[in-house]
Amino acid sequence: MTAPAAKPELRPANPQFSSGPCAKRPGWSLSALEGALLGRSHRAKEPKARLAEVITRSKAVLGMPADWRLGIVPASDTGAVEMALWSLLGPRGVDVLVWESFSKEWATDIAKQLKLADVRTLEAPYGRLPDLAQAAPDRDLVFVWNGTTSGVRLPNADWIAADREGLAICDATSAAFAMDLPWDKLDVVTWSWQKVLGGEAAHGMLALSPRAVARLESFNPDRPLPKIFRLTKGGKLIEGIFAGETINTPSMLCVEDALDGLRWAESIGGLRALIGRSEANVGAIAHWVERTDWVDFLAKDAATRSCTSICLKIVAPWFTALDAAGQAAAAKSLASMLEKEGVALDAGAYRDAPPGLRIWGGATVETADIRALLPWLDWAFAQVAANQQKAAA
Incomplete structure (x- = not known):
């Protein structure tokens, strides 16, 4: 095509097009964080209520089923995914769908770090999806909903069996709040604050269906789990994690920013x-x-x-x-x-x-x-x- 003779005159008002951390919401300024409960224990009544508010507002905006649990966990989306993989995988064979770099990381962790015996990697090159029909309903599934580094997303969840025996574990970090997530076809969903709502980094969100909770309470992995991965105690789910009692110390500044993004989302519809x-x-x-x-x-x-x-x-x-x-x-x-x-x-x-x-x-x-x-x-x-x-x- 013919090149423009001169530089364009109009410039983007906001040139931030990074894929993570992502642009703040329109109109954002530091004044949005003035109410942050800094210098307070996250276990105190008011800070804990702010953490719980992130959970309840997130569930409401996403339309998450009432019987799902949602918790704030360490180490961004990566931490949330790793918690799920290390805590849940093992009782069944695993199918890992790979079509970009992060999904490949999960495949590597499952095969080389967890060293599970029965792992199938269903892989496609950048720009394409694997053959989804190969995913078996009697095996656990691990996949991203949206390929953050390939720009390729799943068009639907028709390929996931409604009567599946395995769990569907979905890394949705660049999909949550921007794409429809079919909760009835998923069992674990993870994301981070710094993507679609433009929050600050380092905190992850881990959502569990009743089927995922049942797996956690019935399966005791024969591998050591670091403290930040532990979701059960005495064979029962640690319910506090899903009510604002975080495993480690969160940033209350980031919590305030996450709430600002959620309130903005509510305000626009x-x-x-x-x-x-x-x-x-x-x-x-x-x-x-x-x-x-x-x-x-x-x-x-x-x-x-x-x-x-x-x-x-x-x-x-x-x-x-x-x-x-x-x-x-x-x-x-x-x-x-x-x-x-x-x-x-x-x-x-x-x-x-x-x-x-x-x-x-x-x-x-x-x-x-x-x-x-x-x-x-x-x-x-x-x-x-x-x-x-x-x-x-």
């Missing part, structure tokens, strides 16, 4: 509004991709395109003719140019993903900022292409 904002963001990018010849979605199937971690690949002939190192350098140059201009921060592809761009489109990102960014992508690509042509001359 709840889950449906959050989903609508994210879908509008990927929709704006999709319209641009349709008329742009140098770029495409990394997701092969339009039905699997993420509305949060929107991953783009460069398809210009000169780019695809480069070797792997050349492609990586060109893509890095593109992302660096956007950052230097102050129009898109942290917009490069994840380090393990194919070279390209990754633009966060979660609910805290304004669609107007997405639209303002797109001409800059064309402009920056044109500069990189021109530099490449000069170098080749």
Whole structure:
């Protein structure tokens, strides 16, 4: 396509398109944290009530079934996933679905750290989903709902058996609050505060169905569990974890920020509004991709395109003719140019993903900022292409 003759005049009001930690909600300022209960014990009455409020508001916004438990746990989404894997896996064979870097990490942990004997890895390359039909209902399932580093999400849960015998353990960190999660098809769901609602990092959320609780209370792993992984005592669920009694000390500043994000979500219309904002963001990018010849979605199937971690690949002939190192350098140059201009921060592809761009489109990102960014992508690509042509001359 013909490159713009000059830099675009309109700039995104907020250039923060990082896929984690993600942009704060529109209008956020430090004043949102003025009510934080700093210098207080998290076990005291008022701080504990704030922690419990994060749980109750999260359940309400997400439409989580009343009989599910939800707790605040250490170490972000990673900590929540690891707690589930180490505490629940073992009684059955395990199918792990892998199609990007984080799902591959869970497969590695299950096979090489837990060293379970019966593990099947159902894998697909970046841009695609594995063959979901291979997932067996009598085995435990471990999967991400949305591939944060590939921009590929599950289109539905039709492939998960309603009468399954195994547990469905879902890492939903870049999906929760931006995509519909079918609670009846899931048993464990995890996420972190720093994704769709733009909260501060280091805290995870662990949601358990009644079936998951039954597994915890009936299965005693023959491996040591660190304190921060322990969810039962004397064969019974530690109910306090799911009522604001956290395993370790949380940041009350981060708790206040999480509550601010939840209140904002409620104020704009709840889950449906959050989903609508994210879908509008990927929709704006999709319209641009349709008329742009140098770029495409990394997701092969339009039905699997993420509305949060929107991953783009460069398809210009000169780019695809480069070797792997050349492609990586060109893509890095593109992302660096956007950052230097102050129009898109942290917009490069994840380090393990194919070279390209990754633009966060979660609910805290304004669609107007997405639209303002797109001409800059064309402009920056044109500069990189021109530099490449000069170098080749």
